[in-house]
Amino acid sequence: MIRVLPDTLVNQIAAGEVVERPAAVVKELVENSLDAGARAVEVEIEQGGAGLIRIRDDGKGIAADELSLALTRHATSKIGSFDDLERVATLGFRGEALPSILSVSRLKLVSRTADAEHAWELGGAGHIDGAVPRPAAHPFGTMIEVRDLFFNTPARRKFLKTEATEFRQIQQAVSRIALSRFDVGFALRHNGRRVFDLVPAAGDEGRLSRIREICGDEFVTQSTAIDESRLGMRLHGWIGLPSFARPQADLQYIYVNGRLIRDRLLAFALKRAFADVMHSTHHPAYVVYLEVDPASVDVNVHPQKTEVRFREARQVHDLLFGAVHQLLRRLRPEPERHHQIQLAAEPMPDVVPGFVAPSGGASVSVWRQTARLDLREPSANRYAAPRTSESPGASLWQPPKPAPISESSAEIAATPAADARPLGTPLAQVHGIYILAQNDHGLVLIDAHAGHERVLYERLKQQLEEGGVPAQALLVPEVVTMAEDEADALEAQHEQLRRYGLEFDRSGPGSILVRAVPPLLGRDAVATLLRELVGDEVRRDSDTHFGEALDAQHRVLADVACKSAIKAHRRLTIAEMDALLRDMERTDLAGQCNHGRPTWMQITLAELDRLFLRGR
The missing domain is CATH 3.30.565.10 (Histidine kinase-like ATPase, C-terminal domain)
Structure with a gap:
């Protein structure tokens, strides 16, 4: 009844x-x-x-x-x-x-x-x-x-x-x-x-004080303000730097007309803006406010009013993605604001009777990135990885050797305007992995592979925007074997991958014949690159992933750049180190590699003094 x-x-x-x-x-x-x-x-x-x-x-x-x-x-x-x-x-x-x-x-x-x-x-x-x-x-x-x-x-x-x-x-x-x-x-x-x-917050300082109270001091020091208006909408707030990416999405606040919401569209747009500066397993941090015409958003779609529906969802997505993406591309070193990581977590052993190791450990600083430097043609060939293959055609990937350089490290250090170089003057290489440099603030440690990877990635993106990544034909085509379903997925993306400098044919049920590759890619990396490109796509929905042009671009170009960058234990001359540092300074987003790892860290003189107990 x-x-x-x-x-x-x-x-x-x-x-x-x-x-x-x-x-x-x-x-x-x-x-x-x-x-x-x-x-x-x-x-x-x-x-x-x-x-x-x-x-x-x-x-x-x-x-x-x-x-x-x-x-x-x-x-x-x-x-x-x-x-x-x-x-x-x-x-x-x-x-x-x-x-x-x-x-x-x-x-x-x-x-x-x-x-x-x-x-x-x-x-x-x-x-x-x-x-x-x-x-x-x-x-x-x-x-x-x-x-x-x-x-x-x-x-x-x-x-x-x-x-x-x-x-x-x-x-x-x-x-x-x-x-x-x-x-x-x-x-x-x-x-x-x-x-x-x-207390009620007035002015920028008051708002930052409340942000600090709720989100923590590290977020305030490791974030940058954003304020962008477009098509009658305004986006403003604070965006955490790529170096502040978090393993959980626990510091993400999106407000629409003053209402806190959980919206997949907006969260997706913000995360995509970080795609090539943050590891895929990490999440950006942000506190952002979106102001739109109340008539353009429906808030009556969820019992707790935490979800909304936009009448022009694409415009909202493009505003968030575009504004944050452009903000990140304007980042450059700013030594005055950095976050701390522990340099020495445990006391050092006594080497002199009566000597007491400093407590608490000193800290290394990761510079904040904030404004864009002029983009020039990277000089990748000056420090490209050496070829290990002696197979025919190997010379096609081997860059010309640098011309003899008589400039010593002392001469480079005396170069005018050295104080204008954020990454400083190279002094030495550490274990064939890191570059040790000196700038006005102290010492800089640079991960050569990560820095070179970012330079190559941005260069490839520029080439793609100008019509496509050039392809260099192999004298002897490379045969790459893989599972048949992987070969099917790769063949389905043949035309798109050609824009990235990869040309190949299907030569069998489970084999691909590679005829040309980007000039920077070594022959020994061809098979690994193709398998990595297609492996995840078979496990997921290949069409869906490749359907997003920017995501596909990032994945392919990032893999090409990673496989082409300087490898660990490659010995570099002072001139090659200097060339890499200068190229990094001219490159967008040089503070992180394509996977979101930091490319360099700053150790200030004050931190060195504290480490050695100077001034006590």
Whole structure:
């Protein structure tokens, strides 16, 4: 038999979507405070929110004759017509939160408007049937007290996590909201203990102070501001540097018109912007704000309003991807701002009686990258890897040997304008892997392979933009064997791979005959490159992956650059080292290799002095 459900049961069903856990209650109530014009919000929690949630604000309050309506389902002052729903400018608008929370808790609502002589109070346990407002003592604004959450739905209460876990979720919820409203003060307390007290933030310094409080000092020092407008949209905020990439996506905040959202389209656009400067297993960090016309975004698509739908999704994607991508390409060394990593985590052994090793360890700095240097033709041949193959045609990949250079390291060090070289003057090579250089700030350590890899990658991208990577024919074609399904996948991408300088034919069910390769690629790397290009595509959906042009470009060119770059233990002359450093300074995004690893690190004089206890 079909029957109409009672209001109490309807509200409890709705609460299943709106009130998942105590953090959801806090989110809804704090957002209501902001919609009421509050400039100060206090959140008091006991027992992880299961015992008590109390929210106080200094907003405009609720009139006595509207208190009952405020606790009635689908009663709201925020919208009144379909046109209002099409242009939602508030955080809440459905009128579901308060009645849903009331249906699963013991709730008390106390409020006072600016023109009222005193406050009024209304409450109930699960419902307010027959309850009438009564006078109460309270300053201007509103206080909502939620006790014994899920007291009448024991099955829901059983699913709550530990007190610490539930409070951590509450703290994160308040922190996320605090990042969206710098003009509002937020206080959070748990079991009588002050957790944080955020004052209203004014100006850039105030906003950075709040960002530092919530996201940490390292994010502030390892991020750069962004502000880009296009087609009536504005993107602004802070983007973490590639060197600050994280193993988890735990520092990503996207706000649309002040509302924190989780949107795959926007997250995908931001991650793609980092594609060639960050390892695929890592995630970028950012706090960004997108401002769009409210009519161009639908916020009524998710029970908790954490997902939205854009009417012009492609334009939004292009704004985020394009703005961040261009920002990253303008990065260059900035010694004044860097992050620290431990140089010595353990005390060094005593080598002189009575000598005490420095405690805490010294630190190495990774320079921040910020503005673009002029892009010139890289001099890759001056430091290309030596050929090990003696097979016919090997000379086709072997670059001409550098002309005899009489310039010594001392002469290079005396070159005018050496102080304008961020990567400094090369002094020596360490174990055939790293280059040791000196600049105005101290010592620089450069990973030769990683730096050369970035130079070659950017050169290949430039060639591709100018019409395609040139192909150099092999005197003796190379036969590469692989599984038949891999050969099928590779053959399907034949025309696209030709643009990257790879020309081949199918010579058998499981064999590929390579006729030409990019000039920088060594013969011994051809087979490895082809197998790596196609291996992952067979395991995944090859068409889907190659369908994204930029992703395909990055994958192919990055593999070519990696296989062509200087190998470990290749001995370089001072002149070759200097040529590599100068090319890195002229190359976009030279601070990271194509896989997101740092290419160089700075050790300042102050850090060296601290390491050797100078000045103590």
